[in-house]
Amino acid sequence: MLRQPIYDRRAKSRQALVLLLCLGLTAYFAYHTLKGRHGLEARDRLAERESALQFEIQSLEAVRAKLERDVALLRPDLPDPDFVEEIAREVLGFAHPRDRVVLESAPSG
Structure with a gap:
């Protein structure tokens, strides 16, 4: 019966190692590709955040455009009289002298 040489056993253990x-x-x-700090799940979270921020940017741009329009209507050389009256009524609570104002009393209870 032949014995296997010692170097063959060492080679197999090295191969296994x-x-x-x-x-x-x-x-x-593989774990860090999926779950790591820069992995696929992190990329998906960033994509979701990007879409939410894009929506917020669009809504802020719409507000900015409205504010720019309002500022243009209030330019000091010739303000728009309708817009000035709208601001006086809504923001400041003024009324035109010919307006009728009806005050309701609080119900007594």
Whole structure:
């Protein structure tokens, strides 16, 4: 009966160790590819945040355009009289001298 040489056993144990090391590294990199700080899940969260911020930017741009229009209507050289009256009524609570104002008393209870 022939005995296997010692170097053959060492080679097989080295092959097994290299295989385990490669499997471990593969598992490590696969985990970090999916769940890591810069992985696929983080990329999906960033894409969702980007779409939410794009919506917010569009709504803020609409508000800005309205404010720019309002400022243009209030230019000091010739303000728009209708817009000045609208601001006086809504913001300041003024009424035109010919307006009828009806005050309701609070119900007594």
